[in-house]
Amino acid sequence: MSRSPEEIKKHVRVYVNVFVALMGLTVITVAISYLHLSVVPAVILALIVATIKGSLVASYFMHLINEKKMIFATLILTGIFFAALMSLPLIFHIDKFY
Amino acid sequence: MHIPYTIHARPDTGLFNAKLGVWLFLASEVMLFGALFSSYVLLRIGAPSWPHGFEILNIPLATLNTVVLITSSITMVMAWASLKIHDFARYKRYIGATVGLGFVFLIIKAFEYGAKFSAGIYPSESTFLAIYFTLTGLHGLHVVGGMIVNGYFWGPGSRMWHTEPERFTNRIEVAGLYWHFVDLVWIFLFPVLYLL
Amino acid sequence: MAHVAVTHDVHEAIHHTEELSFWRKYVFSLDHKVIGLQYLITSLVFLFFGFTLMMLMRWQLAYPGQPIPIIGKWLGEMNAPGGIMLPEFYNQLGAMHGTIMVFLGVVPLAVGAFGNYIVPLQIGAPDMAFPKLNMASYWTYLVGGITMLSSFFMPGGAANSGWTSYAPLSVVATTGQTVWLIAMVFLITSSLLGSVNFIVTIVQLRTKGMTFMRMPFFVWAQLVTSFLLLLAFPPLEAAAVMQLMDRLAGTSFFMPSGLVVAGQILDVSGGGSPLLWQHLFWFLAHPEVYVLILPAMGIIAEILANNTRKPLWGYKSLVYAAVFLGFMSFIVWAHHMFLTGMGTVISAFFQTTTMIISIPSVIILTAFFISLWGASIRINTQMLFALSFLPMFGIGGLTGLPLGLAPTDIHLHDTYYVIGHFHYVVAPGTIFALFAGVYHWYPKVTGRKMSETLGKIHFWGSLVCMNGIFMPMFIQGLAGVSRRLYDGGQQYAHAQGVLQWNEFMSIAAWLLALFQLPFIINFFLSLKTGKKVESDNPWEATTLEWATPTPPPHGNFARPVEVYRGPYEYSVPNHPTDFTPQHVPDPVKA
Structure with missing residues (x-):
């Protein structure tokens, strides 16, 4: 894991690029909201932008892009249970509680 | 007594303890x-x-807060990078900026809350406001927690750099992971609560 | 470079012993063994306290409306005027019995005490990965526990909405519920700190040669348990925060519109969903069931292998079954909610997953039974408890099947049948396993064995009384007696035919308490008078905890240990002894 100073400098350039991208995406997501789209496309667009931003933070700032497989295994497991949790509204929907 | 793999990665997992933790x-x-x-x-x-969130909530302030939090994320990662190139003075500046930006975030948040309360808008008003205050409040608590940790590593905790630099760098990496996560949660909170 | 540093780390781990003050050594200790014992003592106290609450309830059920002898007048005029228990107080006792037994008794005992003490020893680690976090976990647990008990002194008494705290009842309940929620936040935090620590310890601190498939089954059980605690508890924490908001800030997360309480429409914004609470609660509470049972299975595996003197049958399938069990436990939660108006699609899904999750439990139990086949079994107290665990857990598990199927659950839901079912799993199941664990590891901790005579009195008395309490519950439940009745069913025509069992069950419960006395006496007396062990490995076991000095010092192992084989190498042909410890190298081949 010991990285040379040159490597770190390369990393720093990446961080700055990611930062610029995040700022740009923030502007985009706010701009979209001013279009006052109807709910479904608005939700889809907002979530797409947020997911891109989130993955940028996770991949580069949190170094997930070159992380060990033990971490990935944990996160995949968490992802599955997260999906189970997010299925709650679906359960209500299928049962026609609304 | 000494616990193995607090500093160096265990060869077969490639991780040091705190990172997995x-x-x-x-x-x-x-x-x-x-x-x-x-x-x-x-x-x-x-x-x-x-x-719609934008009918009740203050989007410009929240956008500003998004910028503040993302900026604090990059200062955090720069603080870690500074330690990696053994530039302690630079580390101090960056970690200090991270804590400072955390403060700015909370102050802006306090303004938002204050404006709502003085306009008589409380969590009990509607389910939307209930979830808004609960989610942002819980996120705010996470920001406070992160600031305490980062503040410690900016102040008294940074002494460890002079005795165990590698271990200290690990600590900053780990503190950074948490801080980026707090940023990441906000990245989802912001559109979901304010923009939709 | 990393390799050099690693060996250095390991060597440093061994050669450090420092003198600590009394406070650092026994109270604010960082040693996983001391913390484990702190957990043990605290959770046993909570366990007996929770049992006492139930004994009070059993009086009310056996002799409704009659004053409780002796203890009755200490309960206070608010709770039991003239020694006669009020319905409100009965509800408090019920809610607190469940909460204390699950969150303050059994889980801390199974995970906090046994996990803490045994896991690092069995994987050959000097301590837990984060000793300070370990200490914080215990103290957070203690604060949570004391907070929970303090709720009895709130105006209106303790939480009284059941251990499940279903909304909206719990939202409009007395102040005790707020304290319950705050205490739960502490307990969840504690188990979170603990589970992170366990997973990191097991993944990172396994000694040389201790591959995953050489870990004792107990360690596997703790690993799966820790993942359950880590990922299932946070949704309940979120739900607890939302319920706190409902109670304190007047929000309506769980409050539907137009809710009428005491003839008045509640003044809340409404629009919330009471079912949301149930979903989030059971999202934790079903995996919690496996948190209760998996460590128990782990203990049973160790004791069975040790006393059958042969390898555990199907070690690999046991491991895979435990992992699969843990995984499936996250997607069965709604089988607790068939009666909430659930539609056929969702109910079919959860019935299916529930039937699937019974498979790994059956695999584990079957492997345990087959392990007994052809063995020359050594009968001692821990083996008696372990042997009785098998049929007791079997009864608990099999009676669960009708509850997992909606058509039968509609009849049995919320009756004494349910109480009987899960108590068979947890009381003569898990708690027997925990008793077995105490008898089994006592010599390692103290250097002395517990008395076999007292142990056997404890065992036989407990076995008979446990069945005396819980077997009649199936009868009452099948007759349709609801579990929450303050008078035990006296007012109901359909209950008349099974009412006579109430007194029988109550007497069995009080006798059960009596039969715990030999255990308590044994536990303390054996510290002084127990038979001293001649070696560090009195049971001639194979796993690493027996390779330490007795009792293990801070840092555990006298010299670095290396593992050469699987955990249960008993009766290996052509080996001089009938056990081959994991850390003993093979004789050098010429």
Whole structure:
């Protein structure tokens, strides 16, 4: 894991690029909201932008892009249970509680 | 007594203890915020009408807060990078900036809350406001927690750099992981609560 | 470079012993063994306290409306005027019995005490990965526990909405519920710190040669348990925060519109969903069931292998079954909610997953039974407890099947049948396993064995009384007696035919308490008078905890240990002894 100073400098350039991208995406997501789209496309667009931003933070700032497989295994497991949790509204929907 | 792999990675897992520990902690945090997000979706779908966030909440302030938090994320990662190139003075500046930006975030948040309360808008008003205050409040607590940790590593905790530099760098990496996660949660909170 | 540093780390781990003050050594200790014992003592106290609450309830059920002898007048005029228990107080006792037994008794005992003490020893680690976090976990647990008990002194008494705290009842309940929620936040935090620590310890601190498939089954059980605690508890924490908001800030997460309480429409914004609470609660509470049972299975595996003197049958399938069990436990939660108006699609899904999850439990139990086949079994107290665990857990598990199927659950839901079912799993199941664990590891901790005579009195008395309490519950439940009745069913025509069992069950419960006395006496007396062990490995076991000095010092192992084989190498052909410890190298081949 010991990285040379040159490597770190390369990393720093990446961080700055990611930062610029995040700022740009923030502007985009706010701009979209001013279009006052109807709910479904608005939700889809907002979530797409947020997911891109989130993955940028996770991949580069949190170094997930070159992380060990033990971490990935944990996160995949968490992802599955997260999906189970997010299925709650679906359960209500299928049962026609609304 | 000495615990193995606090500084160096275990060869077969490639990880030092604290890094695995903090990722596990973040996994549980995913489930914590996940439950709240899920409740939000469930309550929203079930509601006969649901206000648009932008009708009630202050988007310019929240956008500013997004910028502040993302900036604090890059200063955090720069603090870690500074330690990697053994530039302690630079580290101090960056970690100080991270804590400072955390403060700015909370002050802006306080203005937002204050404006709502003085206009008589409370969590008990509607389910939307209930989830808004709960989610942002819980996120705010996480920011406070992160600031305490980062503040410690900026102040008294930074002495470790002079005795165990590698271990200290690890600590900053791990603290950074948590801080980026707090940023990441906000990245989802912002559109979900304010923009939709 | 990393390799050099690693060996250095390991060597440093061994050669450090420092003198600590009394406070650092026994109270604010960082040693996983001391913390484990702190957990042990605290959770046993909570366990007996929770049992006492139930004994009070059993009086009310056996002799409704009659004053409780002796103790009755200490309960206070608010709770039991003239020694006669009020319905409100009965509800408090019920809610607190469940909460204390699950969150303050059994889980801390199974995970906090046994996990803490045994896991690092069995994987050959000097301590837990984060000793300070370990200490914080215990103290957070203690604060949570004391907070929970303090709720009895709130105006209106303790939480009284059941251990499940279903909304909206719990939202409009007395102040005790707020304290319950705050205490739960502490307990969840504690188990979160603990589970992170366990996973990191097991993944990172396994000694040389201790591959995953050489870990004792107990360690596997703790690993799966820790993942359950890590990922299932946060949704309940979120739900607890939302319920706190409902109670304190007047929000309506769980409050539907137009809810009428005491003839008045509640003044809340409404629009919430009471079912949301149930979903989030059971999202934790079903995996919690496996948190209760998996460590128990782990203990049973160790004791069975040790006393059958042969390898555990199907070690690999046991491991895979435990992992699969843990995984499936996250997607069965709604089988607790068939009666909430659930539609056929969702109910079919959860019935299916529930039937699937019974498979790994059956695999584990079957492997345990087959392990007994052809063995020359050594009968001692821990083996008696372990042997009785098998049929007791079997009864608990099999009676669960009708509850997992909606058509039968509609009849049995919320009756004494349910109480009987899960108590068979947890009381003569898990708690027997925990007793077995105490008898089994006592010599390692103290250097002395517990008395076999007292142990056998404890065992036989407990076995008979446990069945005396819980077997009649199936009868009452099948007759349709609801579990929450303050008078035990006296007012109901359909209950008349099975009412006579109430007194029988109550007497069995009080006798059960009596039969715990030999255990308590044994536990303390054996510290002084127990038979001293002649070696560090009195049971001639194979796993690493027996390779330490007795009792293990801070840092555990006298010299670095290396593992050469699987955990249960008993009766290996052509080996001089009938056990081959994991850390003993093979004789050098010429």
